[in-house]
Amino acid sequence: MKEGDSISEAPFVPYYHEDIESTLEWLRQPQGKPPTRAAALALDLLKCDQDCRARGAGLSSLVPDHLPKKSGPIPACRSFSIPTDFSDFAKLVAETAHQFLILKLKLGSGDLEHDRQIVTTARNSAPGATIIADVNGGWTVQETQQMLPHLVDQRLILLEQPFHHDHGIEPWKELHRLRTRNPAVSIIRIYADESAQTADDVPKLAPYVDGLNVKLLKCGTFGGAVRMIEAIRKQGLGVLLGCMIESSLGITAAAHLARWADLADLDGHLYLADDDFAGVTFDADGFLQMHEGPGIGAVPIPR
Numbered sequence: 693m694k695e696g697d698s699i700s701e702a703p704f705v706p707y708y709h710e711d712i713e714s715t716l717e718w719l720r721q722p723q724g725k726p727p728t729r730a731a732a733l734a735l736d737l738l739k740c741d742q743d744c745r746a747r748g749a750g751l752s753s754l755v756p757d758h759l760p761k762k763s764g765p766i767p768a769c770r771s772f773s774i775p776t777d778f779s780d781f782a783k784l785v786a787e788t789a790h791q792f793l794i795l796k797l798k799l800g801s802g803d804l805e806h807d808r809q810i811v812t813t814a815r816n817s818a819p820g821a822t823i824i825a826d827v828n829g830g831w832t833v834q835e836t837q838q839m840l841p842h843l844v845d846q847r848l849i850l851l852e853q854p855f856h857h858d859h860g861i862e863p864w865k866e867l868h869r870l871r872t873r874n875p876a877v878s879i880i881r882i883y884a885d886e887s888a889q890t891a892d893d894v895p896k897l898a899p900y901v902d903g904l905n906v907k908l909l910k911c912g913t914f915g916g917a918v919r920m921i922e923a924i925r926k927q928g929l930g931v932l933l934g935c936m937i938e939s940s941l942g943i944t945a946a947a948h949l950a951r952w953a954d955l956a957d958l959d960g961h962l963y964l965a966d967d968d969f970a971g972v973t974f975d976a977d978g979f980l981q982m983h984e985g986p987g988i989g990a991v992p993i994p995r
């Protein structure tokens with residue numbers, strides 16, 4: 693969306709079943725209907741950008757002072773799609789590990805042996821990297837239980853969303869019981885992503901996870917993401933800041949929250965063939981480099 697110098701965006705994600713047409717229709721005729729998630733976020737980010745520009749401040753100025761934040765350089769994370777060719781994958785991981793300290797593997801291929809090989813190949817290719825994995829709901833509790841010893845052996849530190857969010861809270865409870873009985877595998881941190889959308893979902897999951905993934909689109913507004921971080925910290929849990937596949941505009945908006953997260957997983961723009969914006973980037977050592985400027989701080993790339 694654009695108004696004056698302010699521009700904002702929100703991505704479309706298949707599991708919300710929203711499309712461009714219904715979003716444009718709401719933006720043209722909003723009367724009486726709730727906005728689509730994408731419309732609500734785009735409007736909110738536009739307003740945040742305008743308010744912050746008027747004060748000459750960045751979006752991070754909207755985060756309240758009482759929330760604890762990190763100082764110093766913020767290491768970025770690079771993700772890998774599920775590979776088919778392990779020799780190419782090994783090369784890609786080794787190359788990426790020269791720049792980035794944190795690598796994120798996608799698991800849940802439908803074949804546990806394949807998933808195991810992804811983990812082993814990544815570890816052999818990047819012996820010194822911090823490696824985390826996201827199953828995107830692809831395992832059952834039993835499969836997770838089978839895989840955990842291998843993930844621990846390969847020194848993975850975090851596992852995200854092993855079960856599908858449609859299964860509710862029960863699998864989280866079950867995994868928690870299993871981990872309590874087996875301290876050897878409880879060393880790896882378990883995080884929820886799709887199972888927790890907003891701050892309201894945090895308390896019920898909190899007893900069973902070590903942290904949660906916060907994304908602007910899930911929360912619907914920048915302030916909603918801040919409230920989710922606040923709710924997670926209140927429970928003493930970890931914050932993973934995530935994103936969808938979106939341009940540098942959306943990624944840069946999210947990156948304003950990176951100081952309040954334990955891990956910043958913000959590489960969704962690198963999956964686009966054409967990124968229309970220049971914003972947050974990664975330096976040669978894999979640290980986040982914010983684009984300077986008030987508001988969101990990303991700028992259109994002239995074409």
Ligand SMILES: [Mg+2]
Nearest residue numbers: 826852853885
């Ligand atoms: Mg995830």
